[in-house]
Amino acid sequence: MECQTCSESLTAVMDRELNGDQEKELKTHLSQCSQCDQEYQSLLYSYELIDRIPVLELNPTSWGKIRAEIINLPTQDWGWIFGLRFFSPIRWIPVTAGALGLVFLSLFFLNQSDAEKERSFHTFLQVREQMELQHVNVFDESWGGVMEPLHPNPFALHDHTTQGNPFTLE
């Protein structure tokens, strides 16, 4: 192992990030190279100093504040419904409102009484009859009259016969 490689691996070996073989190779090099061993001891000393710096302790009131926040969340303790909480975001509000609107409209029409339905049906029949009468032209007084089609041919003659082909030579 070269000194450069050894030097770059010193922190890794102290952090236990080398595998067995790599560690063994590095140890062998350290035992043979006083310069690398000196560097290793120097870094080791800084590790020991840093390991002794104090740490902050948690404020005893912190958990109370966190608890107060999380128990007020709408999805708290809902059991199996907890998994459906993605429905709660505000983006679902318009979709929910639309769906509810459709349900209400359906209920309104389905809940009509029979009398109302019958009245609506009669009104529909009357309107349709009037519309049909407007398009019927009876030539004979007898029942076998000719019904004018709803969309008459605009190129037809008055006696309802079709014109000859206008593009043929006489």
Add this chain to the structure above:
Amino acid sequence: MREKRINGKNPQTFSISGEELDDAVSRAKKGSVQAFQKLYEHYGRKILNYIYRMTGSREEAEDLTQDTFILAYTNLSSLKENIKFQSWLFRIAQNNVYQKYRGKRPPMDSIQQEETPELSDVQKLATPQISPEDRVLSKELEQVIEQVISQLPDKYKEVFVLSAIHKLSYKEISEIVGRSLASVKSDIHRARVEVRDKIKTYLGENYGMSNLF
């Protein structure tokens, strides 16, 4: 070879087994506040100290720690692997810190307000008055080390704190900071050397003396 965990002062001392963690996270996902409290008791101190090292303000660290845990609780369902709760939590804490300062360097108030001792004061620490049995750093030396850490560039500081203070593996750190394993390894090495060099400059000939702690 040296034991990585030298003493019980660092915040990694509260450990939790894989099974306990999986169970607690599963129950917390179903809405158990009690299970989440267990997670807070195990990881709260780590997160508090991580944010403190990144911001330098105790008050800020406490507020951001609370925000981190509230955010973690509300987004727990997005955590796919329960066993990765710690990395996931640190990532939330890291995002909280960066969102708070939006790329600006956090003001290192409390750490920098402490007066840095003169070299001569530090040298006094090496006097025989400090008992070798007293394995606690002097206040002055603590301040020097705190300041050296706080002055590291952000890129080095975050990986250094996660590795040196919280004893996270390089793989976990790589997941938290979103950089490659090789990059993390290299940055930790550079940060370690830089911290060592600065402490060595402060301590001078006393560097390496066992009676400093």
